[in-house]
Amino acid sequence: MLNRRNFLKTSAAAAAVGVSANIAGTMAHASTKSPAPRNPRPYSNVDWDSAIQIYTTTHGHITGQSMLNKFLERDYEFLTISNYYPSAPYYPMSKMTRNYYRVHHDHPVMFRGTLTDGPFDWNAILKPWVDTLEEKYRRQYPFEEGGPLFTEYPADIMQAPNAEHHSFSDSPAHICAPGSLYASGTFDARDFFKTKTHGYHFGVGQPWRTGFDNMLNALLYEDGGGVTINHPAWSHLKQEQMLEMLDYDPRVLGIEVFNDSSELMTQRGWSEHYWDHALGTGRQCFGFFVPDWHKEGVNVLLIPERNAHECLKAYRQGNWYGALKGCGILRFRSIRFDGTTLTAKTDKTAKFQIIAKTGVIFEQTSEKISFTLTDADREKYVYLRLKVYAVDDSGEILFSQPFMI
Numbered sequence: 001m002l003n004r005r006n007f008l009k010t011s012a013a014a015a016a017v018g019v020s021a022n023i024a025g026t027m028a029h030a031s032t033k034s035p036a037p038r039n040p041r042p043y044s045n046v047d048w049d050s051a052i053q054i055y056t057t058t059h060g061h062i063t064g065q066s067m068l069n070k071f072l073e074r075d076y077e078f079l080t081i082s083n084y085y086p087s088a089p090y091y092p093m094s095k096m097t098r099n100y101y102r103v104h105h106d107h108p109v110m111f112r113g114t115l116t117d118g119p120f121d122w123n124a125i126l127k128p129w130v131d132t133l134e135e136k137y138r139r140q141y142p143f144e145e146g147g148p149l150f151t152e153y154p155a156d157i158m159q160a161p162n163a164e165h166h167s168f169s170d171s172p173a174h175i176c177a178p179g180s181l182y183a184s185g186t187f188d189a190r191d192f193f194k195t196k197t198h199g200y201h202f203g204v205g206q207p208w209r210t211g212f213d214n215m216l217n218a219l220l221y222e223d224g225g226g227v228t229i230n231h232p233a234w235s236h237l238k239q240e241q242m243l244e245m246l247d248y249d250p251r252v253l254g255i256e257v258f259n260d261s262s263e264l265m266t267q268r269g270w271s272e273h274y275w276d277h278a279l280g281t282g283r284q285c286f287g288f289f290v291p292d293w294h295k296e297g298v299n300v301l302l303i304p305e306r307n308a309h310e311c312l313k314a315y316r317q318g319n320w321y322g323a324l325k326g327c328g329i330l331r332f333r334s335i336r337f338d339g340t341t342l343t344a345k346t347d348k349t350a351k352f353q354i355i356a357k358t359g360v361i362f363e364q365t366s367e368k369i370s371f372t373l374t375d376a377d378r379e380k381y382v383y384l385r386l387k388v389y390a391v392d393d394s395g396e397i398l399f400s401q402p403f404m405i
Contacts, residue, residue, distance in 0.1 A: 042402075048333060053300050053331065057288075057299055059291070060079075060082060065151055078158040081162060086184065086187055097147060110205030122187070126141060133194065158306065160225065165204050168203070171241060172235045175208075179220050209248060229242060231261075232256070242255065242277075256288045258324065261291070297323075298325070300331070323396065335386065343368070347367075348367065351364075351388065353389075354384055355385050355386075356380075371384075383404050
């Protein structure tokens with residue numbers, strides 16, 4: 001495995017070849033088949049002895065080389081950069097330049113209440129009122145494309161499109177869509193350039209169902225990726241609307257259980273109660289653990305071979321686990337559930353908990369556990385999930401994906 005800390009300089013041309021081919025090859029084969037339901041038994045097809053454990057996140061903002069370096073230093077090998085303003089994929093990284101979406105805005109935008117196709121020439125659009133802007137913004141005009149945003153990264157880094165979508169007309173939700181080419185909104189989120197004043201909506205500006213349809217219709221692969229509901233506690237998302245979103249399409253994968261930025265800024269980074277509420281209704285809901293703008297929160301994918309498609313398939317199948325810290329402090333070595341018995345192993349001694357609808361139903365400190373359901377347990381427990389604490393002072397916590405009983 002390549003050490004992310006010893007990353008290589010990569011040319012724009014070399015990085016773009018495989019990615020462009022992926023886009024052309026997959027978008028041409030849209031499927032009308034109904035998507036499969038969320039997997040109630042994650043890991044059932046994982047060979048833990050040979051699986052590659054890949055560090056990644058569904059929600060991480062990377063706007064330049066210095067931020068990219070922080071993710072590489074944490075051994076991230078699969079990047080689905082989730083920037084906004086506009087909410088457009090920074091994909092492939094090799095094409096991204098300073099001011100890219102100010103001079104290459106091709107996606108539709110809500111303009112005076114109507115979805116309006118691009119391209120948008122912001123230099124021409126702003127010209128009638130640019131003299132009314134505050135001086136520090138007026139000095140940025142006209143917008144010009146700069147040099148590459150990313151100049152150093154591993155030649156074998158895996159990538160997929162993603163963005164953080166927001167400002168729906170009927171929901172406070174923020175949404176990511178790893179694996180989707182969908183783009184929304186404008187660069188001018190704070191109306192510093194008075195585009196909102198003149199009728200250009202800075203976000204999705206449509207109902208969340210319409211936004212979800214657009215995200216799902218733009219997935220690179222029909223069997224990988226999907227929609228994630230970001231930091232519901234921070235967003236003050238009503239639990240009833242979370243359930244509506246989960247019911248809307250099985251490719252709405254789940255929710256962010258932990259968001260580091262939300263925790264640091266507002267102490268509303270934990271949405272574990274949302275997770276247990278959804279699971280307690282009998283709905284499968286995968287859990288994501290993300291850094292957002294900050295550091296902690298990792299999704300550890302379990303894949304049979306190194307490529308972006310396998311990473312996105314792992315998300316769709318629930319074949320990953322969450323880590324609060326990552327960096328190899330503590331790892332799962334196996335998790336198996338056959339419908340009756342749940343077994344799990346870690347690479348070192350840890351405190352295992354099994355959580356069900358009724359709360360914590362099992363606790364043991366060891367390197368491996370085995371727990372068997374009785375017939376009387378099934379109806380009251382509804383689901384099982386693992387929460388595993390490191391016994392050192394690292395603060396690491398691991399989270400399995402849930403098993404529906």
